[in-house]
Amino acid sequence: MNLRVVLLAAALAGCGVVIVAYKIGALGYELVPRTTEDRWSVQMQVRYRGAGDNAVARIHLPSDREPHQRIYDERIVSEGGTFDVITQDGNRVGVLAGHVGAQSTLSYRFAVHLSAREGVLPAEAEIIDGDLENGSAWLEAEQYIQSDDPRVASRLEEINAPDAGPIETVRHIHGYVTDEVADLDFGDDTDALTALQVERGGPLGKARLAVALARAAGIPARVVTGIDLEDGARSEVQHWAEVSLAGDWHALDPISGYLGSLPRQRLIVFTGDAPLLSTAAVEDLSFQLTAMKEEVSQHRLYRRRASDAGRLLDRVSLYTLPVQTQMTLRVLLLIPFGALIVALFRNMVGVPTFGTFMPVLLALAFIETSLAIGVALLLLIIGVGWVFRRLLDWLQLLMIPRLSFLLTVVILIIVGISLLSDHAGMTAGLSAAAFPIVIITATIERFSVMIVEEGPRNAAKTTAGTLLVALACYALLMSNMLQRTVLAFPELLLPVLGALLLIGRYTGYRLSEWVRFAAFKKGFKEA
Amino acid sequence: MSLWRFQTYRRVGLLGINRRNAEYILGHNPRRLFPLVDDKLATKALCRDHGIRTPDLYGTISAHHEIRDLEKMLAPHDSFVMKPASGAMGNGVLMVLKRRGDSFIRGSGAQLGIRDLRYHASSILSGLYSLGGRVDRALIEARVRVHEVFNDLGEGVPDCRVIVFRGVPVMSMLRLPTQMSDGRANLHQGAIAAGVDITTGTTHHAVHLDRVVSKHPDTGKAVRGIQLPHWDEILRISAMSADMTGLGYLGVDVVIDADEGPMLLELNARPGLSIQIANGGGLTPLLERIEKLDISGSTPKERIAMARSVFAAHRKAALGEDRAT
Numbered sequence: 001m002n003l004r005v006v007l008l009a010a011a012l013a014g015c016g017v018v019i020v021a022y023k024i025g026a027l028g029y030e031l032v033p034r035t036t037e038d039r040w041s042v043q044m045q046v047r048y049r050g051a052g053d054n055a056v057a058r059i060h061l062p063s064d065r066e067p068h069q070r071i072y073d074e075r076i077v078s079e080g081g082t083f084d085v086i087t088q089d090g091n092r093v094g095v096l097a098g099h100v101g102a103q104s105t106l107s108y109r110f111a112v113h114l115s116a117r118e119g120v121l122p123a124e125a126e127i128i129d130g131d132l133e134n135g136s137a138w139l140e141a142e143q144y145i146q147s148d149d150p151r152v153a154s155r156l157e158e159i160n161a162p163d164a165g166p167i168e169t170v171r172h173i174h175g176y177v178t179d180e181v182a183d184l185d186f187g188d189d190t191d192a193l194t195a196l197q198v199e200r201g202g203p204l205g206k207a208r209l210a211v212a213l214a215r216a217a218g219i220p221a222r223v224v225t226g227i228d229l230e231d232g233a234r235s236e237v238q239h240w241a242e243v244s245l246a247g248d249w250h251a252l253d254p255i256s257g258y259l260g261s262l263p264r265q266r267l268i269v270f271t272g273d274a275p276l277l278s279t280a281a282v283e284d285l286s287f288q289l290t291a292m293k294e295e296v297s298q299h300r301l302y303r304r305r306a307s308d309a310g311r312l313l314d315r316v317s318l319y320t321l322p323v324q325t326q327m328t329l330r331v332l333l334l335i336p337f338g339a340l341i342v343a344l345f346r347n348m349v350g351v352p353t354f355g356t357f358m359p360v361l362l363a364l365a366f367i368e369t370s371l372a373i374g375v376a377l378l379l380l381i382i383g384v385g386w387v388f389r390r391l392l393d394w395l396q397l398l399m400i401p402r403l404s405f406l407l408t409v410v411i412l413i414i415v416g417i418s419l420l421s422d423h424a425g426m427t428a429g430l431s432a433a434a435f436p437i438v439i440i441t442a443t444i445e446r447f448s449v450m451i452v453e454e455g456p457r458n459a460a461k462t463t464a465g466t467l468l469v470a471l472a473c474y475a476l477l478m479s480n481m482l483q484r485t486v487l488a489f490p491e492l493l494l495p496v497l498g499a500l501l502l503i504g505r506y507t508g509y510r511l512s513e514w515v516r517f518a519a520f521k522k523g524f525k526e527a
Numbered sequence: 528m529s530l531w532r533f534q535t536y537r538r539v540g541l542l543g544i545n546r547r548n549a550e551y552i553l554g555h556n557p558r559r560l561f562p563l564v565d566d567k568l569a570t571k572a573l574c575r576d577h578g579i580r581t582p583d584l585y586g587t588i589s590a591h592h593e594i595r596d597l598e599k600m601l602a603p604h605d606s607f608v609m610k611p612a613s614g615a616m617g618n619g620v621l622m623v624l625k626r627r628g629d630s631f632i633r634g635s636g637a638q639l640g641i642r643d644l645r646y647h648a649s650s651i652l653s654g655l656y657s658l659g660g661r662v663d664r665a666l667i668e669a670r671v672r673v674h675e676v677f678n679d680l681g682e683g684v685p686d687c688r689v690i691v692f693r694g695v696p697v698m699s700m701l702r703l704p705t706q707m708s709d710g711r712a713n714l715h716q717g718a719i720a721a722g723v724d725i726t727t728g729t730t731h732h733a734v735h736l737d738r739v740v741s742k743h744p745d746t747g748k749a750v751r752g753i754q755l756p757h758w759d760e761i762l763r764i765s766a767m768s769a770d771m772t773g774l775g776y777l778g779v780d781v782v783i784d785a786d787e788g789p790m791l792l793e794l795n796a797r798p799g800l801s802i803q804i805a806n807g808g809g810l811t812p813l814l815e816r817i818e819k820l821d822i823s824g825s826t827p828k829e830r831i832a833m834a835r836s837v838f839a840a841h842r843k844a845a846l847g848e849d850r851a852t
Contacts, residue, residue, distance in 0.1 A: 347545060396646040398591070399653030449655065453618050454715065507546035509533050519737055519804050520539050521532050 005505045009498035016494035023489065033295035033484040038114050040229050042267070043323035045288040046106045050081075050098040052281030059277045060225065060270040061085065061092040061108065068117050069268060074110040081106075091270035098282070109322060111294060112267055114229075121167055121260040122246050138220035138244065142273055144191035145208050145223070147215035155196055156216050169217045170243050170252065170259075177210045177254040203239040206254040208273065210241040214252075220244040224251070225276055226268040229291040232327065237276055237289070238266065290324045295484060318487055329490075330483040331367070336496045337482070338363060338473040343503045345472065350512025351465040352458075354443045359466055361436045363473035368434035371474060375467065377417065377432050378440075382463075384413050385444040407441040540809030542800055547776075551692070551814065555775025556796050563772050564794035567612045568666060577771045579764050580790040582608070582782075583669040594648050598641055600667065608671075609647060611656040612664040617713050619656030621647050622670060622683075634683055635709055671792075672785040676756055679748040681705050686712050687723065687761055687789075689779045690798055690810065694769040694825070695817045696762050696834040699723040700805035701730055701755065706745050714801045719743065721750050722806030726835045728758025732807045739807075760789045762834070766827035768794055812841055 023029040046057050064070050076083060076094075081104035084095045098104035141148040159176040160169050182200040184190070190205025192212035201209060207223045214221035221243045228236050240253035240262075251262045262268075269276065277287055318329055338360040345351040345359075353359055366374035388409045392402055417432045443466075450459040476482065486492050536543075542551075563569050574581045585607055586600040601607065610620040621644075622634040630638045648665045650656070657663040671684050683704030690697045700720050707717030714720050719740065721733035733740050733750040743750050755761065765779040768791065778798025781789050803809055816837045822830060 350544070396642075396649070398649055399655055458715070505549060507543070507549045509536060509541075509543040510545060513536070513541075513543050514532055517536055517541055517804065518532075519734065519739070519807070520536055520541060520809075 002505050005501050009501040012498035012501070013495040016489075016491045016498075019491040019494075020489050029488055030295070031485070032481055033488050038116075038264075039294040040112050040114065040265075040267075040291050041294050041323045041326075042110055042112060042227075042229065042235075042291045043289070044106075044108045045290075045324070046096060046108075046277065046286070048098065048104055048279065048282035048285040050100045050102050050104065050281065051283040053100060055081075055098040055100065055104070055281045057096045057098075057104070057106070057277065057279045057282060057285070059094045059096070059106070059108070060274070061094050062110070062112070062226075062267055062269045063092050065268055068115055070113040071110050072113070074108070076109075077107045078105065080104040089272050089274075091272065093270075107322060114264065114267065116264055117251075117261045121170065121250055122248075138222045139215050139218070141212075141215070144273060145212045145215070146191065146193045147212040149193055149212075151193065151196060152212050152216045156213050159213075160217065166217075166219055166245055169219065170214065170245065170250075173210055173213045173217070174252050174254065174259050177206050177213070178257050181206055181209065181254070183255065203255045207239040207241045210252055210254050211273075214241065214243050221252075222271050223273045224268060224271050225274075226266050227289065227291070228263060229265045229267055231291065231293050235289050235291045242271065288324065290327060292323050292326060295319075295488065318490060326487065330487050331364070331477060333486045333490055333493065334477045334483060335360060335364075336493050337476055337486075340496050340499055340503075341472050341476060342469055343500060345465075345469045347503050347506060348508075348510060350510030350516075351469060352462045353466040353469050354446055354462055355439060355466075358436075358439055358443065359469035360473050361439055362466070362470035363477050365434045365436060366470065366474045367477060369432070371471075378435065380417070381410060381413050381432070381435065381440060382444055382447065385410050385440070386448055389444055389448040403441060403445060406444060407438065410437055410441050410444070536809070540811035540813075541803055542810040542814070544800060546811075547800060548797075551776040552797055555693070556777075557773070560773050561796050564774065564777075564796045565613045567610070567614075567793055568664065570791070570794050573771050574791050577767060579767060579771075580787060581668075582671055582784075582790055582792070585667045585669065587612070587667070588648050588652065588665040591649060591652055594645050594652075597645055597648060601644075604667075604669075606670040607667050608669070609644065609651070609665055609667050611651040612666055613661070614651075614656040614663075617711050619647075619651055620711070624670070671782045671790065674756060674783045674785045676753060676783075677703070679746045680743055680750070680753075681719075681745050683708075683711065684782055686792055687755060687781045687783070688798070688802060689761065689765040689781065690802060691765050691769045691777045691779055692814050692817050693775055693820070693822050694766055694827070695820065695822065695830045695837065696725055696765045697813050697817065697837075698802055698806055698808075698810055699725055699761075700802045701753070703743065703750065705735070705743070714799075714805075719750055720801060720805035721753070722802075722808075723755060725762075725838050728755040728761070729753060730755075732805065734804050737804060756783060757789045759831075762831045763827055764789055764791050766830050766834075770827065808845075812844070813837060816841060 020031070024031055044059065046059055048055070048057055062069070062071055078096060080102050081096050081098035083097075083106060086093050086095060094106065094108060096104055096106045139147075146152060156173075159180075160172045164172065180199060181195060184200050184202040184205065190201040190208070192205070192208040195201035195205040195209040196212075204223070211221040211223055221241055223239060224242050225237065225239050228238050230236070238253075238255065240251060240255065240258075242249045242251055244250075250260050252259055253262065256263055279285055318326060321329070339357065342353070342357065342359055346353065346356075362374075362378065365378075368374075369377060385406060389406060392405060397405065414432045414435070414437070447459055447463065450462065563573060568587060571581050571584060585604055588594060588597065588600075605626050606622075606624050608620060608622045611618070614620065621639075623631040623639070624634055625632050627638070630640055631644065632638060651663055651665040654661050654663050673684055677685050681704050685701055685703045687699060687701050689699045700722050702712035702714065703719040703721065704712050705717050705719060709716065712718045717736055719733055719735045721730035723729065724731050730751055730753045735744060741749060741751055761781050761783075764781055768779045769775070769777055772794060774794075774796055776796075776798070778795035780792040780795065782792045783789050800810075817833075820833055820837070822833070825833070
């Protein structure tokens with residue numbers, strides 16, 4: 001093998017290893033980053049275009065609630081508007097004021113430490129002065145919490161014993177709203193009275209109903225809004241109720257069924273019956289919420305930066321990027337590893353595939369769709385597409401219009417799958433749109449030409465090869481551990497470059513040639 | 528089951544695809560020369576300038592509107608071949624043996640109408656058979672008449688592939704179509720490959736679907752010991768092809784017309800490796816010997832002489848090794 005190539009590859013790999021070693025040794029990174037159970041990086045992003053003179057977006061921001069919830073490393077980037085944090089009804093509110101026609105963006109990032117809330121309801125409690133002080137305002141009826149309505153009072157009588165103490169009353173209210181009132185997934189702006197009448201409601205509606213019933217019973221209560229943090233872009237806004245007993249607020253969550261405590265991953269944002277985000281005179285509003293479990297190395301980096309001891313390599317760390325970008329990079333950084341797998345399979349094993357990077361793209365799609373469903377959908381799309389391609393043969397179309405026709409058919413198939421699976425109540429098929437449509441179209445064309453020219457066996461072999469390599473890439477891209485490791489050590493791409501150089505100059509046999517030249521297994525044939 | 532087999536391959540000197548690509552194609556075939564062999568019309572023009580015969584060109588179709596004139600173009604000819612100018616592996620080659628009324632009879636016996644021919648031409652132009660799907664041209668040329676030596680050796684036209692390295696012919700094989708290969712000379716599709724002794728031009732070894740055979744599966748005629756006619760001319764065409772293209776590692780496909788003799792069919796800058804199976808021997812030892820030769824200023828004739836001596840020396844060494852083990 002070419003010495004220059006070997007030296008270059010060794011130099012690349014060496015650089016990568018040295019940087020990794022330095023980060024582990026001197027900066028305290030962990031080679032296999034452990035995630036902390038209770039530390040999160042969260043990002044809220046609001047974006048809008050001003051539609052009037054007083055364009056404004058108000059978003060509630062979380063605050064410390066010692067000892068369960070501690071916010072640190074807050075960073076706010078706002079563009080195209082003025083940004084202020086004000087205190088309103090005891091909550092922190094970010095106010096982003098924009099201009100007519102201008103795009104305004106707010107990116108609010110913070111890290112949060114959540115510890116377990118092992119609260120239980122007190123065994124015995126009367127409503128004491130503290131509660132009333134806490135809650136002088138938390139006993140009144142509100143627009144959507146009609147605690148003074150006689151129907152609320154009569155329902156309270158039905159579900160509660162006449163001589164019940166406050167604790168028992170809270171338990172009865174919790175049991176009734178949690179179990180007897182059905183969950184609604186959408187249209188969550190139900191008020192307490194409606195939820196009571198139809199005995200159905202979303203998280204907000206059920207929380208309002210619980211609050212209304214508690215207030216009707218003379219127990220101070222309020223709606224609380226927060227977020228169930230989940231790694232990725234799937235964090236959900238939650239609403240529940242809090243009741244004040246013996247001078248302390250206690251959670252009553254009619255959705256998850258918690259009473260006195262809360263799910264561990266829940267971030268409390270604000271109290272009171274108000275929306276998380278409210279706007280006036282805006283259009284094209286978008287709101288995104290992303291959360292990521294923090295890693296130990298990342299936490300150390302934050303601490304160093306807080307003490308101003310950051311080193312150069314800390315400053316170029318990917319952990320300092322917006323959470324959403326980090327999520328994207330986690331997958332993006334693994335694509336070169338996928339390409340390395342393709343190179344290994346094609347040049348050293350000799351597995352045939354459709355298109356060079358088709359397997360990597362398929363693996364990316366499988367991440368969206370989940371594996372079994374992804375493979376099934378793919379085979380379905382290619383199968384149906386192939387039937388259409390055969391039918392097109394009769395019409396003898398020119399190639400570009402034919403491919404475009406096929407492309408349209410593929411999109412129709414995907415639309416069809418989405419519709420069918422939605423009607424069947426399956427969410428699985430909805431992800432079919434994640435497939436690289438253009439590449440699948442080209443594959444169908446290639447597949448059908450291959451069947452004609454090289455026989456169905458070769459076409460099947462290439463399809464199997466493509467799937468095999470895609471599965472290998474999928475296994476790699478899905479590895480949470482590898483994702484975290486490469487995010488912490490992006491310099492690991494240098495050894496990948498080195499490996500690609502070596503494969504690029506590998507002149508040995510391919511594993512497939514073991515079979516291809518089987519005629520020679522006994523050696524030279526005498527001429 | 529072990530990877531020891533690779534050691535045997537190495538001892539025989541089998542050339543693997545990675546080494547062929549890295550050392551011989553990347554090392555000896557400059558990319559800028561590829562258009563000369565990837566486009567059959569360019570190859571044909573080059574041959575004309577160098578006095579190498581190719582099948583008569585009846586016409587070319589370069590744009591879709593010219594397809595309307597296809598019928599007129601074909602009118603004087605009863606038999607012809609339509610193929611893409613930059614096809615690979617024999618894809619998209621359509622051979623018409625004769626006409627019957629308004630229809631055309633293919634080599635396989637299938638009947639085609641003018642509509643089918645037009646569609647085929649249009650597919651070719653759209654790039655269906657070309658490398659990378661690029662827009663292509665269709666050419667229509669004379670059908671080669673099978674030489675009597677190949678009587679009873681299957682349907683279709685056998686062709687002779689010669690690998691040429693640095694202008695020196697290295698290894699050769701004869702590809703015989705079978706019923707299974709549908710008249711095509713593609714080994715994967717079941718054509719027979721017979722190794723040709725580079726010094727004498729006789730077939731010495733043959734494989735069908737990777738199995739050693741001595742008879743044609745369709746006709747039972749012996750496939751070993753066939754003496755190719757005009758062997759010296761085939762070697763001359765091969766050695767000259769290297770000069771006229773400048774390619775260092777080249778596959779030369781020659782057909783032998785019953786009346787006109789050897790004609791160059793096409794050139795290949797990435798010739799396949801199955802020729803080693805057909806010959807029962809590896810390319811590497813021969814290529815390594817040729818690598819050491821001083822070929823500067825040599826004529827095709829001198830290089831053919833070199834080819835014979837290289838092969839003789841190699842055979843002697845191989846025999847010696849066999850005796851030693």
